[in-house]
Amino acid sequence: MDQNETTQTSGEEQIKNEEYTNMASLLNEEGLGLELPVTGEIKPGTIASISPGQIMVSIGSKSEGIISGQEFELIPPDVFASLEIGQEIAVYVITPEDQNGNLILSYVRAIEAETWKDADEIMKNKSTFTGKVVGFNRGGIIVAFRELQGFVPSSLLSFGRRSDMGGETMDKRFGEMIGSEITLQIIEVDQERRRLIFSEKAAVHETRDSIRDKVIENLEVGTVLKGRVTSLADFGAFVNVNGADGLVHVSEISWDKIRHPGDVLKIGQEVDVKVISIDEEKRHIGLSIRRMKDDPWQSEVGDLKVGQLVEAKITRLTKFGAFAMLESGLEGLIHISEISEEHIAHPKEVLHEDDKVTLRIIKIESDSHRIGLSLRRVESLAFADMDMKVLEKELEGTDIKISGEKEEKTEDTAAEMEQVSEPEPAAAEADAVQEEQASEPEPAVAEAETVQGEPASEPESVEAETAAEEEPVSEPESNEAEAPADETPSV
Numbered sequence: 001m002d003q004n005e006t007t008q009t010s011g012e013e014q015i016k017n018e019e020y021t022n023m024a025s026l027l028n029e030e031g032l033g034l035e036l037p038v039t040g041e042i043k044p045g046t047i048a049s050i051s052p053g054q055i056m057v058s059i060g061s062k063s064e065g066i067i068s069g070q071e072f073e074l075i076p077p078d079v080f081a082s083l084e085i086g087q088e089i090a091v092y093v094i095t096p097e098d099q100n101g102n103l104i105l106s107y108v109r110a111i112e113a114e115t116w117k118d119a120d121e122i123m124k125n126k127s128t129f130t131g132k133v134v135g136f137n138r139g140g141i142i143v144a145f146r147e148l149q150g151f152v153p154s155s156l157l158s159f160g161r162r163s164d165m166g167g168e169t170m171d172k173r174f175g176e177m178i179g180s181e182i183t184l185q186i187i188e189v190d191q192e193r194r195r196l197i198f199s200e201k202a203a204v205h206e207t208r209d210s211i212r213d214k215v216i217e218n219l220e221v222g223t224v225l226k227g228r229v230t231s232l233a234d235f236g237a238f239v240n241v242n243g244a245d246g247l248v249h250v251s252e253i254s255w256d257k258i259r260h261p262g263d264v265l266k267i268g269q270e271v272d273v274k275v276i277s278i279d280e281e282k283r284h285i286g287l288s289i290r291r292m293k294d295d296p297w298q299s300e301v302g303d304l305k306v307g308q309l310v311e312a313k314i315t316r317l318t319k320f321g322a323f324a325m326l327e328s329g330l331e332g333l334i335h336i337s338e339i340s341e342e343h344i345a346h347p348k349e350v351l352h353e354d355d356k357v358t359l360r361i362i363k364i365e366s367d368s369h370r371i372g373l374s375l376r377r378v379e380s381l382a383f384a385d386m387d388m389k390v391l392e393k394e395l396e397g398t399d400i401k402i403s404g405e406k407e408e409k410t411e412d413t414a415a416e417m418e419q420v421s422e423p424e425p426a427a428a429e430a431d432a433v434q435e436e437q438a439s440e441p442e443p444a445v446a447e448a449e450t451v452q453g454e455p456a457s458e459p460e461s462v463e464a465e466t467a468a469e470e471e472p473v474s475e476p477e478s479n480e481a482e483a484p485a486d487e488t489p490s491v
Contacts, residue, residue, distance in 0.1 A: 037063060037093045037103060042110050045091045047083060055083070057091055057105055065091065065103030074108040090114065108147070115146045116191045123186040128203045130183050136174035143182060143198055150196035152184065158200045159211045159243040162230075165268075173268070212283050215244035219285065223275045224292070229265050237261040239273055239287055246285030248273065255290050255297065297369050300328055304371070306361055307386045309378065314355040322347040324359060324373055332371030334359065339375050350375070 037043060037059060045057040048064055055067040067075075071094070075083075083089070092109035122129060131150075135142035140153040154162070154173075165173045183204070188197035227239040227246070236249040250261055258264055265271070277286030304310070304326075312324035312332070321335040339350050351357070360383065363372030377383070 037065070037096045039093055039096060041093045042090055042113055043093060045089060045105070047085050047087045047089060050083060050085060055107070057089065059091065059103075059105075063103060065093070065105035067091070067105050067107050071104075071106040071108060074106075111147045115148050116189065119145060119148070119186055119196060120189045120191075123189050126185065128183055128185050130181050131198070133177045133180050133182060135178070136170060138170060141174055141177055141182075143184060145186075145196065145198075148196055150184075150186070150198045152182075152198045152200060156187075156199040156201050158204055159240075161200065162240070165228075212244040212285075215242045216278060216280055216283065216285065218242075219275055219278055221275050221278060225273055225275065227271060227273050227287070229267050229269045229271060232261045232265060232267065234260060237265050239271060241273065241285070241287070244285065246273070246275070246287040248287045248289055252276070252286075252288040252290055255293070255295060297330070298366060300330055301364060301366065301371070303328075304330075304361055304364060306364060307383045308361045310359055310361060310373075312357060312359050312373070314351050314353050314357065317347045317351065317353060319346055322351050324357070326371075330371060332359075332361070332373040334373045334375055338362065338373065338377065341376050 043059045045059040045065070048056040048058045050056075053068060053072055055072065056064055057067065058064050089107060090110040091105040091107055092113060093103070094106050094109070095104040098104050129145065131143040131145055133141050134144050134149065140151060140155075140157070142149055143152055144150075182200060184198040184200055185203040186196070187199045187202060188195060190196075225241045227241040229237050230240045230245055231238045234250075236247050237253065238245045239248055240246075248261075250258065253261055254264055271289055272292050273287040273289055274291045275285065276288045276291065277284070279286075310326050312326050314322055315325045315331065316323040319336075321333050322339065323331055323333055325331050334347070334351075336344065336347055339347055344350060357375060358378055359373040359375055360377045360380070361371065362374045362377060363370070365371075
């Protein structure tokens, strides 16, 4: 029933509009030239009267229309308060004549139509305007454009503004912008869909590359800046500094080992960073968070030195060596060539996880945080003097004395120590430790095989030791005299 009534009403309005059109044509033919209102037309008018719930407007041709009902309620209170009798306004013709014979007008629609027209003109001219932020949603901010409201996606805000925004929630990111003014450019106008899109980036003629270029020009390696975390990835975190994003690699986030940047950082978090690299050609900015603090590793390793004996626990076995945790909490690598004097195919032939062993420090690299350890050199004569001094220091203040007979070494003992020390292979093996600790298994295996073959290629050293042992047999008296010198110092 309602649908039939609506259809009947629409049909009657259409007939009346046709009658108005026909009447206007007849009047024009007679030369009277009266302009009758047409639906959708915007006409100038003068306010004839203002009463509660209704405004009467004269639009010429002895025609008066009314603004009432919903169209009256849509007028903003501040605008209604400014209206006066005799004031000229623009009105939109909704119906030339309703069922009561009234000309129905709208003030708000007329203003909106003019605003849409102005918005389209501004977009075509690529001009800018200044609007006030009146709200926000998950995707961006809402800005007033006269009687209309448009939307600015967060991606179309300037890089500088985005870098200043912090917080994990919408209220924290956009709440502070409410009431502030912003310069924008209109990039889309669709009156039918009532869609109005603005851009701050376009208004300031800003691009990502131009911003980054400006920032890079003023940056220097070593500069300390404040920035905000804009995104997180498996390989690191992007931090916005002065409007441009720089990368903090996962290894530069903390001195401690972390699995993912999200374990210690959050999007929107404000952090202090140090510039560690600048690539102007690729427009890359390298940043570091951990270098804002002293390296704790340096202080922990300060009491250690090459040649020192340490107690450690085996934590992990690999085909190129074994990792061991020192009592101080630092971890070092025992290369497979430093586990045994004999050739082994895998560290598990000698060591097992959780084994507690005594090891010799053979290498300390402060820059790369690497400690090289050795099991086979624990009893090496090359470190006999160092071990003796350590022992003497430990026994200071006690009644235990070290026999002084061993303090003067014979020439034969000194020669033996030179043969055992093997300085050049040790350096090569230390380099292998460095590469293997960087988790490069294939080169590590090749280096391990090279090092493993070196002890077997020293027959002269073995023959010298054999000769040294056989010589006393032919001289029993000399052997008895030299016997004490070969003995281990008694405590």
